[in-house]
Structure formats: structure tokens, C-alpha cells
Amino acid sequence: MITLTDTAALAEFCERAATAPYVTVDTEFLRERTYYAKLCLVQLAFPGDGEEVDAVLVDPLVDGLDLAPLYDLLRDERVTKVFHAARQDLEIFWCEGGVIPAPLFDTQVAAMVCGFGEQVGYETLARKVAKAQIDKSSRFTDWSRRPLSDAQKRYALADVTHLRVIYEALARQLKQSGRTPWVEEEMAVLRDPSTYETEPREAWRRLKMRNPNPRFVAVARELAAFREEHAQQTNVPRSRIFKDDALLELVSLRPKDHAELGKARLLLREARKGAIADGIVEAVRTGSEVPKEALPELPASKARDQIDQALADLLRVLLKAKAEGAGVAQKLIANAADLDDIAAGARDGDWNRGWRAEVFGRDALRLCEGRIALAAQGSAVRIVELEA
Template sequence: MPQETVTTLAGSDEVARIAELAAASGRLGIDTEFMSEGRYRALLCLVQVAAPDPDAPDGVRIALFDPFDELDFEPLAAVLADPAVEIVLHAARQDVAILRRAWRTDVRNVFDTQVAAGFAGYGAQTGYGNLLGAALGLRVGKTASYTRWDVRPLTEEQLSYAREDVVYLLQLSDALHDKLTASGRLEWAREECRRMEEASDERDPETAYERLPRSGQLDPRARAVAREVAAWRERTAQQEDKPVGSILPDPALVEIAKRKPASPRELEQIRGLHGGHLRRRGQAIVDAVAIGRDAEPIAREARRPGGEQGDAPLISVVEAVIRARAIEAELAYELVASRAELEQIVIAARRGDPEPDVRALTGWRRELVGAELAELLAGRRAVTIVAGRIAVTPVD
């Protein structure tokens, strides 16, 4: 067990040292602290790393780096992009997205301990502290999780908390590797972890309108206006580093798209716009509306074929088969398929359409149950009960 140490922030020399150790061992544990409140995108506030070190008292070298300092992070960025180095994180998606943007690097060969836990029988969304307890019998404090990481100096409590987030990370990874290797599920977990490598918090202003609530109810011309106003809002929020909702609230934006105001005075009739919005941004909003009015209308996307009343029992049967296979494989059901995917699979089978492009029918999921589902829905297999368990057997 790692010894108690006084935690301090490290400099550029330590960046290079950690990078050397990670490259030599082929492993790096990493975590971040960030602040999202009041900003357009999350601000990277602290980076914690762990690398195997034969000279360290516990075999692991821990370092904490302050991104606000003028440090050379290039050696670590290069390690993150090196496919020969396994990058160990927990709940990796947002960490990967922030590091890719902040350090302008790829993150390859990700091993997400939360994802891996779902294949090892611990649950698909198990938190770091709970997973440490379940897998290693360890406990860590969570006293500083909701503190101001953007304020300097950081407190000793914050630094100690941040250190604990990586001090056992490689040990946890080892335990999960061993369990997944024994069950034959390691490559399945690796396949799923690769999805994290492309995580991004970059947003395209031109498609921002698609995330608006009830945007599907807008007529084609209103959708064109919504696209221009939402793109203006996105660019303004990025320039001012503010949340998009503080620039223009969603409900007001949708109403603007419907009404298409031609002057700042007409904006006054729309709820949700206070005086500050009108004084500072009224003309800019009207200008964006004008561009949208003159643009080509945007037709609604064709809706997927809908389900029928008789689909519900089939979906339930398919779900039961998936749950049975997940239990047998000791992995979290949530990893295999969503309800929406099951609906698409059943509807396509009923209509005689080609298999839909969904995760449940590809990769390790197809190996586990996807191919079996396709045979079942084609009538070539039947669901039976054998020794009190669900079985899918060939139809004679």
C-alpha cells in the first residue's frame, strides 16, 4: 500500500521523468480535475499521473501538475498518443476530451477501469471509490470533490484528494486485467475502451440547432432560422467563454425561430429575454434571424419506421435473452444494448429490412448475443427453458 506523503505540485522536469517511466513500462495512469461552471467548455485545472517506477518505495511514482503554470507538457502529450503505452483512466470520456483539446494530442490505447468493471461483474457505472472497495478492499476519501479547482493556491486537502485518485489506479487496472483475462473478456473490454479515444468536447456551430428542445417541431424555414441563431450563439459563447444558455436561453431561441423578428423591438415580445440580452445582443440576434430567413429551408429528417403494438412482446423476449447472456458472461447488461437499439432490431426483422447499424449486432456484442438474436428473429431459433434458464435452440 502506498505510503503517506506530503503532496506538492511538480515541475517540467517531473513531466519529462514521468513520461520516460511511462514509455519504459508501457503504462500511465492519469486523472484530471476541471471546472465547467460558468464556462463554454471545461477548464483543465489539475493533472494527476501515476507511472511504474522500480525506484519508488511502492513501485509507483505519483505526480501532480498545475496546467496554470507554464510547464512543458509535450513529453506527456506524446506518451498519451503512443499506442505502445496503455493509458489507464476511470470514467475516461471527459478526461480524454479535455486532454485532447488542452494538449492538442491524441489519446490512444485507453484502458477505462469503469468500462472494464462492467465486463468484470462490478456494474457498468461503478464509481472509482466503490470499485476500489469491491476489487481491492480499499477506501479513499472524497472530501474535496466539489471544491473550486480554478482558485489558487490549491489546498493541501485538494492535493491529497487529487493524489488519491491515481495512487491506486494502476493497481486497480492490474486486478481488472487479471479478472478479465481469466474470464476471456479482456479483448471485449479493450474493444469497448477504444470508443473513448475519439471523445471530444468540440461543438460544431452549424449543427448546434439540432440539440435544441422541440427543434423537430419547427417548420423548415424556422429550422433555417434556428440554425443561424444557434450558430451565432455558439460562436459568441466560445469567444466570451460563457455557457451558451447565458448568451440566449434555449426556449427563447426556439421562439425566435418561430417568430422570426425583424427588429430589436420585436424581440421585446419574446419571453426569456431580459434587458441585458436586448441591449447587448438584440441587433446581433436580428441579423442572424435575417440570414436564416434568406437561407434555404431545412426539411425535417425522415423519421425511422415506427413500432407496432405487436413489437412490445418481441422486444421483451429479445431483452430477456440479452439479460440472460449478460448474466452468464458476468458483465453489465447496460453494456450490451439500449432499448432504442432493440426496437430498431425488432422493427427491421418484422419488415424484412437489412440489419440496422447498431452496436448490439457488431463486435464483441455480436459474438456474445447479436448473431443469436438475428437467428431468433429470423425464426431459425426458439427460446426455451432448460434447467431453469433461458436457452436459444435451433428450430428443427
């Protein structure tokens, strides 16, 4: 088990990896105490001769190690970068190195396209595809602590060595089924830098607000923006500033000074003084003074009486039948909110673009238009064409 701890050794490995058709990549990180993930370990592997795999660990916590050779490899468009459940790994590489690997292949997405179910885990794929058992004893390791034990290193390397077999098997299956472009469509979202950037002024959209009053929303927007900015600047989790329930309580109280801030029941003690307290009061003041014509509004949601519930139920049956017929995970095609939107009159969305339109979207619209019906055929569902 080789651990790379100097830049020259990393550069030499990456030069060799750049001659391979693909490289498998994984990371270990900590995020419990920080806003941005702390990169603690990088695992890399590429196929060698025959069954051999050239695999290493890279220790980014070593003083003086420059990850530039790794970032150059990730940018190299001659080499496919293979991850499993890539989103968090890609966020780290974007935030730390300003790089998003390309070309990119996510085995979790590919497995959903290949009929392995919803968000299938790496251990499941390793068992089913690579016929390998993953030792879970190091699963909850504090990866920032050194030295790493041999068991921890073996566990980390298993995340990229078995991934080679999984990738090759899924890539073959996709090629045989003609679905490689489907996975490529999904990779476009993961390659988009905006996927990993949080704009403080948009942070309020994640809140679950039941009060649609525009003034309430305006104050919530300012508080959410302050919290996000402060969390980013101090590199602490946003919940350490104040949690969502405390934010919504502050919107209701609208404290004008530190004394009124003391009435908040859900606010952490650290948030009742200093920079956080000042920021809360200023955010409340700003939100309270937003001109009427500039007040934000909650996104329009479909009222229950707008949704044709019978049609929504039929769409759920159609989605299940089409997903099973195509061997694709349902949630990769459409979710419950999408089906309610369609039943309420929506005629456009991700569910009706690209391969999703081919598998489900077009028939969903035909069902809404009364051009097809659904019929039971034993335990299966079939589509019945209706006369115009």
C-alpha cells in the same frame, strides 16, 4: 505528496514514467463558467518496485509551466495510459494540447465488460477491487483556488494510486476471459478526435424538437449554430447565451428585429441587446430564407405503430439474459432505442457489430426471424432452437 510546478521537474518525471508499462492519469477541472473546461490539476502515477507507486500532482495553473513533456508522454505508444471514465479528461487534453493518449485503457468501460454493472464509479471499484476507502470530503473542491490543502492533495492522488490496482486486476480478468479486444473496440471511439469536437452546424441535432416542420427545423439549426459559435468564441457555457427552451421559443416567434425580440419570455436579459441580439435576428432571417429544396428535416423516428411491441418485449428479455450470461452491463450492449429499432425492422447498428454481435446481435436477428424462441427455466431464460 509532490506537486510539480516547473517544466524541468515535469520532464524528469515523464522520462521515468516512459520506462513503465503504464501510467495512471486523472485531471481536476472547472467547467461551470466556461465553454471549454479549465484544467486545474493533473494527477500521474506509475508502478515502482514491489508495491511502491511513483505519484505526483502537476499544477498547470503555475505561470511558466509547459505541459509539453506530459503531452509527449501521452503520445508515447510504449506506455499504456490508464483513466477512469476518460471522456472528459481526453477532451481537455485534445482541446488544450491537441493530443489523445494512446494506447488507452478506461477502467470504467473495462469494469462494465467485467460485470461490475452500469457506469460503475471509481469509489466503488476502489472499495471492491483495491479494498480502499476514498475520503469524499474534498469531492466538491474548487480546484482553481490555491493553495491546495493536504486533504485536497490526498484526495486527488487517490484517484491515480488506487487506479493502479484496479487496472491490473481488470486487465488480468480481461486476459483470462479473452475479452481484452472487446475493451479495445470501445477505446476506438474515445480515441477519435471527432468525439470531442462540436461542429456548430450540427448542434441542432441535440435539440429535442417535436415540430417536424422543415422551416421550423431550419430556423432552429441557424439559432443553434449561432449559439454554439458564440459560446466557443467567448468561452462561456451555451446556456449562458440562451437555453434550449428559449431557442425553441425564438423559432416560434421568429423576431425580425430587437423590438420583436422583446416579446420572448424565456430569453435572458443579456441576450436582448448587443451581439447576441444581433446574432439571433440574423440567424432567424437566414433560417427563414433557406430555399425550399435545401430545408433540413428531423431524423426519421420510428412511429409507435411501426414497432412490434411484443417483439420489443422479447428482445428486452433476450438482452437481459444474454448480458447476465456474459457478465456484461446491458447498456454497453444495446439501449432501449436500439431494441425498438430492431423491433421496427432495423438490421444493422452498433448492437450487431464486433463483440456485441457475438453476445447479442446475432441471436436478436435470429429471434426476429423466428429461428429461436425464449423459454423460462426456473428463474433463468434459455434459448430454444426452432426447426426450419
